[in-house]
Amino acid sequence: MQWLNAIIQGVLLGGLYALLAAGLSLMFGVMRIVNLAHGALAMLAAYIGLVIVQGTGVSPFLAMVAVVPIMAGVGYLLQWGVFNRALRVGGLAPLLAAFGLAVVLTQLLQLKFTSDSQSLQTGSLSIASIQISDDISIGVLPLITFGVGVVVIAALQVFISKAPLGRAMRAASDDPETVPLMGIDNRQVYALSTAIALGTVGLAGMFLAVRGNFDPNYGQAMLIFAFEAVIIGGLGSLWGTLAGGMVLGVAQALGSQVNPSYGVLVGNLVFLAILAFRPSGLLPKAVTA
Amino acid sequence: MTLLQVSGLDVHYGDFQALYSMDLTVAEGETLAVIGANGAGKSTLLKAIAGLVAPSAGEISFDGTSVTTLAAHKRVPLGIALTPEGRRIFKSLTVEENLLVGAHAKRKGPWNLARVYEAFPLVADRKDRVGTNLSGGEQQAAAIGRALMSNPRLLLLDEVSLGLAPVVIEQIYAALPAITSQGTTVLVVEQDVNQSMKVADRVQCMLEGRTVLEGAPADLTRDQIASAYFGI
Amino acid sequence: MTQAVVHPHAKVKRATKSSWVGLAVIVVLLLVAPAVPYLVDKGTQGSLVTLFSLIVMATMWNLLAGYGGMLSVGQQAYIGIGAYALVYIADTVGIDPFMAVPIAVVIAGLISFPISFLAFRLTGGYFAIGTWVIAVVVMEIVQQVPALGGGIGVTFNGFSDLTPGRRIAYVYWLSLVGVALAVAVTYWIMRSRLGLGFTAIRDDATAAASLGVRVTRSKRFVFVVAAMGCGLAGAMIAANTLRVQPDSIFSVNYAVFMIFIVVIGGIGTIEGPIVGAVVFFALQQWLSDLGAWYLVILGLLAIVITLFLPRGLWGLLSGNGRIRLFPVGYRLVPPVAILDVTHEPAPATSEG
Numbered sequence: 074m075q076w077l078n079a080i081i082q083g084v085l086l087g088g089l090y091a092l093l094a095a096g097l098s099l100m101f102g103v104m105r106i107v108n109l110a111h112g113a114l115a116m117l118a119a120y121i122g123l124v125i126v127q128g129t130g131v132s133p134f135l136a137m138v139a140v141v142p143i144m145a146g147v148g149y150l151l152q153w154g155v156f157n158r159a160l161r162v163g164g165l166a167p168l169l170a171a172f173g174l175a176v177v178l179t180q181l182l183q184l185k186f187t188s189d190s191q192s193l194q195t196g197s198l199s200i201a202s203i204q205i206s207d208d209i210s211i212g213v214l215p216l217i218t219f220g221v222g223v224v225v226i227a228a229l230q231v232f233i234s235k236a237p238l239g240r241a242m243r244a245a246s247d248d249p250e251t252v253p254l255m256g257i258d259n260r261q262v263y264a265l266s267t268a269i270a271l272g273t274v275g276l277a278g279m280f281l282a283v284r285g286n287f288d289p290n291y292g293q294a295m296l297i298f299a300f301e302a303v304i305i306g307g308l309g310s311l312w313g314t315l316a317g318g319m320v321l322g323v324a325q326a327l328g329s330q331v332n333p334s335y336g337v338l339v340g341n342l343v344f345l346a347i348l349a350f351r352p353s354g355l356l357p358k359a360v361t362a
Numbered sequence: 363m364t365l366l367q368v369s370g371l372d373v374h375y376g377d378f379q380a381l382y383s384m385d386l387t388v389a390e391g392e393t394l395a396v397i398g399a400n401g402a403g404k405s406t407l408l409k410a411i412a413g414l415v416a417p418s419a420g421e422i423s424f425d426g427t428s429v430t431t432l433a434a435h436k437r438v439p440l441g442i443a444l445t446p447e448g449r450r451i452f453k454s455l456t457v458e459e460n461l462l463v464g465a466h467a468k469r470k471g472p473w474n475l476a477r478v479y480e481a482f483p484l485v486a487d488r489k490d491r492v493g494t495n496l497s498g499g500e501q502q503a504a505a506i507g508r509a510l511m512s513n514p515r516l517l518l519l520d521e522v523s524l525g526l527a528p529v530v531i532e533q534i535y536a537a538l539p540a541i542t543s544q545g546t547t548v549l550v551v552e553q554d555v556n557q558s559m560k561v562a563d564r565v566q567c568m569l570e571g572r573t574v575l576e577g578a579p580a581d582l583t584r585d586q587i588a589s590a591y592f593g594i
Numbered sequence: 595m596t597q598a599v600v601h602p603h604a605k606v607k608r609a610t611k612s613s614w615v616g617l618a619v620i621v622v623l624l625l626v627a628p629a630v631p632y633l634v635d636k637g638t639q640g641s642l643v644t645l646f647s648l649i650v651m652a653t654m655w656n657l658l659a660g661y662g663g664m665l666s667v668g669q670q671a672y673i674g675i676g677a678y679a680l681v682y683i684a685d686t687v688g689i690d691p692f693m694a695v696p697i698a699v700v701i702a703g704l705i706s707f708p709i710s711f712l713a714f715r716l717t718g719g720y721f722a723i724g725t726w727v728i729a730v731v732v733m734e735i736v737q738q739v740p741a742l743g744g745g746i747g748v749t750f751n752g753f754s755d756l757t758p759g760r761r762i763a764y765v766y767w768l769s770l771v772g773v774a775l776a777v778a779v780t781y782w783i784m785r786s787r788l789g790l791g792f793t794a795i796r797d798d799a800t801a802a803a804s805l806g807v808r809v810t811r812s813k814r815f816v817f818v819v820a821a822m823g824c825g826l827a828g829a830m831i832a833a834n835t836l837r838v839q840p841d842s843i844f845s846v847n848y849a850v851f852m853i854f855i856v857v858i859g860g861i862g863t864i865e866g867p868i869v870g871a872v873v874f875f876a877l878q879q880w881l882s883d884l885g886a887w888y889l890v891i892l893g894l895l896a897i898v899i900t901l902f903l904p905r906g907l908w909g910l911l912s913g914n915g916r917i918r919l920f921p922v923g924y925r926l927v928p929p930v931a932i933l934d935v936t937h938e939p940a941p942a943t944s945e946g
């Protein structure tokens with residue numbers, strides 16, 4: 074039964090990874106940018122949340138209402154200020170710019186907030202759980218996180234396939250050179266995509282922060298997990314990313330069940346095994362994102 | 363009335379010059395065909411008019427105002443639409459979505475989904491297919507429909523017939539009267555001389571980035587065109 | 595000696611002049627550099643070894659990214675492997691430390707070969723994170739091996755019978771040979787048919803794609819060479835600091851350093867990483883009072899250079915590539931477009 078419990082916890086954890094990975098997938102899908110600053114930006118969101126919570130005393134969940142639009146604004150400006158320019162330079166420039174950004178952001182957070190661990194308290198919610206049986210209890214907070222992950226992915230999916238902007242995003246992904254002929258400014262589509270992506274990063278960062286301790290470097294480790302979720306699930310599929318996140322989460326939970334220090338390693342090995350034997354992921358290219 | 367005026371246009375790709383002081387005028391409601399061999403600079407000319415390549419010298423004015431330095435996406439709302447060479451249908455979008463993207467600029471005018479489907483039955487039958495699964499002719503028809511969705515005053519068509527079977531070419535050109543009858547000005551680029559002679563009010567022949575012959579189809583002899591086309 | 599220079603008229607003359615300058619610089623270095631242990635104190639020699647290790651890793655990263663289009667964030671894997679291999683072979687197996695260094699280099703190369711098959715499943719940015727994950731996994735595995743000191747690491751005792759002065763001089767000479775070899779090998783690769791092949795990849799991605807297997811094979815070769823170079827850098831670091839800890843020797847900061855050095859110095863040139871390493875090292879010393887600010891400043895510098903000066907400082911110094919110390923017959927930028935989507939058709943009309 075402990076194993077079943079581990080699997081359930083792993084699945085729920087997968088929702089968090091997928092939430093973090095959603096923005097990564099979106100930016101890659103639209104612009105072919107692999108945003109190496111994704112994890113650092115999640116930490117920026119977490120620290121913005123921390124400042125708001127400490128400054129106003131509101132609950133972290135209420136703080137999200139501010140964090141998400143702030144991050145979306147950051148994304149919009151970042152695209153116009155850095156990535157649109159980097160895309161025009163071409164080649165490795167977008168990756169290099171994102172990498173530079175990751176380092177600068179992480180260091181700035183460290184300078185401002187030190188590398189000590191921080192946490193966002195959610196009061197009784199952090200320990201609330203639903204007891205299923207003697208061995209199995211489901212934490213309310215992980216359950217909410219999972220639910221938010223699923224909702225965000227579903228919403229993105231609908232947005233991309235139905236909304237006019239989503240359509241423009243797919244068009245830009247298909248053939249960016251032709252998009253201006255439709256009267257659409259690529260750079261604006263990109264800026265809005267990055268805004269949406271960073272809005273989801275805002276959510277992900279806050280849920281990372283309420284889940285446990287975080288520090289400026291924590292985002293890097295999380296970026297790796299999010300990336301693994303994307304690859305395991307198959308590039309270009311948002312639902313695949315959710316599945317990938319769950320596979321990774323379960324692998325880590327089972328690994329930790331064997332030996333607490335094995336969790337991350339087992340997750341990484343599962344990822345490498347999938348890369349070796351099923352490089353297109355478990356659910357390849359179900360839906361373009 | 364002059365709708366489009368191109369004067370003294372130079373275009374460079376790096377060190378290579380593709381257009382040499384090109385002049386071109388299109389009157390409102392007219393259909394002009396630009397013909398020329400492969401590499402003559404026809405696509406470059408259309409791209410410059412649409413704003414996809416920047417000229418190094420010269421002027422492009424549309425309806426009396428200069429658009430020379432205007433970004434491509436800002437020319438669409440003014441009424442310039444290009445159906446690019448190779449169709450460039452968005453592959454992962456359905457035909458209908460392609461048309462809807464074409465309507466992004468929300469220009470008022472006669473064209474909408476229903477009218478496009480009416481003009482191109484070929485497109486109507488395929489409206490839920492994604493771009494990848496279309497034949498060349500279907501793609502071409504969808505691409506013209508997509509351009510029409512912006513309700514252009516000036517429609518630029520690049521190599522409509524390239525790679526298509528004669529019957530399909532017939533079908534697509536059959537829609538041209540429906541387009542011009544709305545008052546839309548059309549600039550077609552073709553390598554296929556006969557096709558363009560049939561539809562155009564005026565023909566302009568290009569060779570290596572320059573205009574070498576110009577006139578109404580009726581006034582031009584086969585020999586004139588042949589020597590202009592091949593530069594002999 | 596043919597080479598591609600932007601202005602054909604000046605080609606021969608400039609190449610000759612700059613080659614002479616290059617030769618002069620190299621001769622002076624050859625005369626002065628070996629004598630350094632007789633001229634400066636131990637601390638300075640240690641610093642120079644650090645600088646040399648930076649040049650080696652940056653040169654290798656440049657070989658990967660600047661020429662091969664592979665942006666790796668995981669070269670620290672081979673730095674760590676080189677360091678651990680040196681310590682293990684010298685201390686546990688008992689081979690002479692100076693012999694152990696080349697063996698450690700070969701081990702890094704051998705391990706990178708199977709890894710390349712995993713890493714090459716990914717391209718572009720995903721390759722970047724993939725290599726990073728692999729480096730993390732290598733570290734996690736090393737941490738589980740008691741013979742390698744587990745999570746605590748190992749101390750290098752191979753030099754314990756030397757006086758500190760001798761040791762540092764020997765390590766200095768070793769590193770000098772190492773850095774000279776790394777630059778020479780890179781130079782040789784770029785002058786070889788392989789290097790010309792990479793020019794082809796860069797100039798015409800589609801044609802290169804049709805070459806299929808050959809492209810992958812060349813990339814794999816470069817990947818292994820870069821791993822060996824980073825293994826060498828790791829061995830140099832271990833020999834210099836005498837202590838190898840998993841957290842620090844496998845630190846992603848090495849990837850940060852390499853990338854910043856190459857970007858700042860100028861990607862896709864032999865000289866760029868050397869210039870970048872010197873600038874980086876100088877800034878590191880100069881800004882050391884500022885603590886972490888130096889990384890912020892370097893990061894911002896790297897971003898600005900990426901966006902506005904893609905040829906880097908060397909591009910600026912050399913008048914955008916007209917002067918060459920090491921003529922490799924190469925266009926400098928843009929680097930290989932590994933993300934094969936042209937996003938901006940670049941009309942001058944766009945107001946960007």
Ligand SMILES: Nc1ncnc2c1ncn2[C@@H]1O[C@H](COP(=O)(O)OP(=O)(O)O)[C@@H](O)[C@H]1O
Pocket residue numbers: 375378380398399400401402403404405406407
């Ligand atoms: N993107 C480009 N880069 C460099 N040269 C180009 C480019 N596009 C076209 N050219 C060159 O410009 C000339 C005109 O091309 P184009 O306008 O496509 O001719 P056409 O459409 O008449 O066949 C040709 O010599 C072609 O090789």
Ligand SMILES: [Mg+2]
Pocket residue numbers: 401404405406447521
């Ligand atoms: Mg053409």
